Amino acid sequence: MSDGEEPEAGDTAPAAPAEPARMYDVLVTEAFGQTVLHPSVDQYIDTIAALKADGYVSVIDLCGADYLTNPNRPLPADIAGERFEIVVNLIAHTPPRRIRVRVQVPASEPTVPTLFDLFSGVEAMEREAYDMFGVVFENHPDPTRILMPHDWDGHPLRKDFGVGAVPVQFKGAAAPR
Amino acid sequence: MTILEQPVSTDAAERVFRRGDDSAVLRISEADAEMVETLDIDPMSDEPMIVNMGPVHPSTHGVLRLVLEMKGEQVLRSKPVIGYLHTGMEKTGEQLSYLQGGTNVTRMDYASPLFNELVFSMATEQLLGIDVPPRAQWIRTMMCELNRISSHMLFQATNGMDVGAVSMMLYGNRLREETLRILEKITGLRMNHNYIRPGGVAVDLPDGWREDVSGLLDMLLPLIDEFDELLTGQPIFRERLQGVGAINVDECLALGVTGPILRGSGYAWDLRRDMPYLNYAELDFDVIVGTYGDCFDRYAVRLNEARESIKIVQQCIEKMPAGDYRLQDKKVTPPPRARIDDSMEALIHHFKIFTEGFKVPEGEVYVAVESPRGELGCYMVSDGGAHPYRMHIRAPSFVNLQTMPHMMQDALVADVVAIISSVDPVLGEVDR
Numbered sequence: 268m269s270d271g272e273e274p275e276a277g278d279t280a281p282a283a284p285a286e287p288a289r290m291y292d293v294l295v296t297e298a299f300g301q302t303v304l305h306p307s308v309d310q311y312i313d314t315i316a317a318l319k320a321d322g323y324v325s326v327i328d329l330c331g332a333d334y335l336t337n338p339n340r341p342l343p344a345d346i347a348g349e350r351f352e353i354v355v356n357l358i359a360h361t362p363p364r365r366i367r368v369r370v371q372v373p374a375s376e377p378t379v380p381t382l383f384d385l386f387s388g389v390e391a392m393e394r395e396a397y398d399m400f401g402v403v404f405e406n407h408p409d410p411t412r413i414l415m416p417h418d419w420d421g422h423p424l425r426k427d428f429g430v431g432a433v434p435v436q437f438k439g440a441a442a443p444r
Numbered sequence: 445m446t447i448l449e450q451p452v453s454t455d456a457a458e459r460v461f462r463r464g465d466d467s468a469v470l471r472i473s474e475a476d477a478e479m480v481e482t483l484d485i486d487p488m489s490d491e492p493m494i495v496n497m498g499p500v501h502p503s504t505h506g507v508l509r510l511v512l513e514m515k516g517e518q519v520l521r522s523k524p525v526i527g528y529l530h531t532g533m534e535k536t537g538e539q540l541s542y543l544q545g546g547t548n549v550t551r552m553d554y555a556s557p558l559f560n561e562l563v564f565s566m567a568t569e570q571l572l573g574i575d576v577p578p579r580a581q582w583i584r585t586m587m588c589e590l591n592r593i594s595s596h597m598l599f600q601a602t603n604g605m606d607v608g609a610v611s612m613m614l615y616g617n618r619l620r621e622e623t624l625r626i627l628e629k630i631t632g633l634r635m636n637h638n639y640i641r642p643g644g645v646a647v648d649l650p651d652g653w654r655e656d657v658s659g660l661l662d663m664l665l666p667l668i669d670e671f672d673e674l675l676t677g678q679p680i681f682r683e684r685l686q687g688v689g690a691i692n693v694d695e696c697l698a699l700g701v702t703g704p705i706l707r708g709s710g711y712a713w714d715l716r717r718d719m720p721y722l723n724y725a726e727l728d729f730d731v732i733v734g735t736y737g738d739c740f741d742r743y744a745v746r747l748n749e750a751r752e753s754i755k756i757v758q759q760c761i762e763k764m765p766a767g768d769y770r771l772q773d774k775k776v777t778p779p780p781r782a783r784i785d786d787s788m789e790a791l792i793h794h795f796k797i798f799t800e801g802f803k804v805p806e807g808e809v810y811v812a813v814e815s816p817r818g819e820l821g822c823y824m825v826s827d828g829g830a831h832p833y834r835m836h837i838r839a840p841s842f843v844n845l846q847t848m849p850h851m852m853q854d855a856l857v858a859d860v861v862a863i864i865s866s867v868d869p870v871l872g873e874v875d876r
Contacts, residue, residue, distance in 0.1 A: 299570050299809045324697045328838040337827045363718045387460045388700030408463045409471040414527040417474040
């Protein structure tokens with residue numbers, strides 16, 4: 268992490284960058300006028316900490332995405348697409364601006380550090396991302412499922428989790444016949 | 445009447461970062477929480493005991509379950525357990541086309557369905573790179589504000605009933621029903637409208653809408669003023685809410701809280717004013733803030749926000765332009781019914797839209813609007829097909845629920861009910 272290379276956090280990447288733009292030593296792209304950062308898993312927590320220091324007051328949203336069936340999505344040239352992505356949306360209030368952080372998480376080791384100590388509001392969101400995608404958040408204070416039953420098998424928002432593949436049974440109900 | 449002191453905390457977000465036993469959050473697993481009922485605890489002893497409140501409890505606004513660690517009447521730690529209404533709507537969203545998606549998301553926050561449709565449509569439109577005609581924008585603005593009124597009236601009804609002002613159930617719901625009547629007249633349905641769609645709205649405003657909406661506003665204002673007499677000045681009501689469930693700005697920001705809870709603690713942040721979308725930049729309204737961040741402030745913020753919404757709807761009536769109510773791009777919106785009989789292209793477009801849907805260019809986008817509960821966001825990824833590749837809804841209630849353990853620490857059981865009510869969660873959106 269190198270702070271202060273581009274102190275203006277609201278800066279956006281040029282439309283057709285000959286040399287990729289960087290912020291906090293992290294690749295920056297633009298999607299529909301929104302700034303997107305692409306840190307690696309190792310840079311992830313430092314990037315978020317730098318953003319917090321730069322006035323991003325809240326993690327508004329954290330969610331996962333599974334790109335199993337779409338491995339060739341558009342990404343900056345230096346970024347190798349992995350199966351999972353953790354997408355973090357942050358907001359700054361003065362001046363009002365947003366930034367998005369997309370982290371590539373390999374399926375072989377789906378682990379990222381938790382942001383709990385920076386923004387404690389991610390607790391529920393990270394539990395949801397774990398529940399839905401099976402991405403493990405290291406050092407999370409409550410690494411349990413949140414939406415699915417605690418004894419559920421699998422992670423439903425993964426692309427290889429078929430719709431209707433699991434017959435749903437209410438807990439405690441008698442088996443059919 | 446008790447005069448409240450400003451909570452003594454400037455940089456006191458510290459408590460929401462606690463991990464251990466001193467945290468207000470009782471971090472035990474769902475399974476352990478079920479087990480405690482089989483534990484051999486003497487109920488007469490002084491030991492803290494764990495009580496499961498809900499998921500079927502009249503004051504939990506649906507199917508919220510709270511695991512409370514109690515010492516007598518006092519709550520030590522707590523944890524909201526959710527998921528009882530989880531139906532995998534984000535997964536369902538990946539199976540539906542962009543046109544069908546509205547019917548899915550509108551069922552998430554069922555007290556303010558138009559906002560869900562709005563954020564979904566706005567995300568789709570950004571990916572498509574289309575602009576919606578001005579009249580459609582104004583219709584959307586007006587409908588959303590009407591929906592905000594109905595949602596806040598529902599809050600007044602349930603909040604009043606939860607703290608013992610049972611007549612509020614009738615007073616609040618009467619105003620909600622009157623508002624829903626107008627929504628029904630315009631959209632055809634009381635709830636789950638599927639009215640705001642990518643490209644505009646489903647149908648134009650019906651004849652006589654000006655009189656209907658103006659009549660509603662004229663009726664609402666004096667009836668909302670009645671609430672002041674019924675509730676705001678009532679010592680019993682104030683005693684139940686003042687100083688209960690206080691939370692400060694730093695804690696709200698650390699927890700990602702938005703909406704009336706954040707504003708109730710005295711922080712003026714409203715996406716409608718600060719990051720305007722639709723026509724809010726051209727409208728004149730105030731952002732309501734509280735001072736102490738307690739249950740009473742949250743009640744007052746919502747009550748006055750309803751008044752501001754009335755102001756906004758009035759301006760919408762005055763400023764409503766003529767023109768198209770939806771984009772005339774036949775790749776996105778279906779052609780008028782009459783055209784189908786005499787135009788082959790119209791028939792083809794109609795058939796294509798309703799069988800395979802329209803394709804959306806590859807990309808990812810995050811769009812947010814200010815729903816009655818806070819920031820409602822939609823993160824949408826398209827792979828170039830006719831269905832979203834990933835559709836995530838950032839539900840305000842889901843995030844706001846995390847404030848509950850902190851608000852409830854050291855409160856009494858009776859306050860727990862007031863606090864749940866003042867967070868105003870909609871479990872359909874929490875669980876999705």
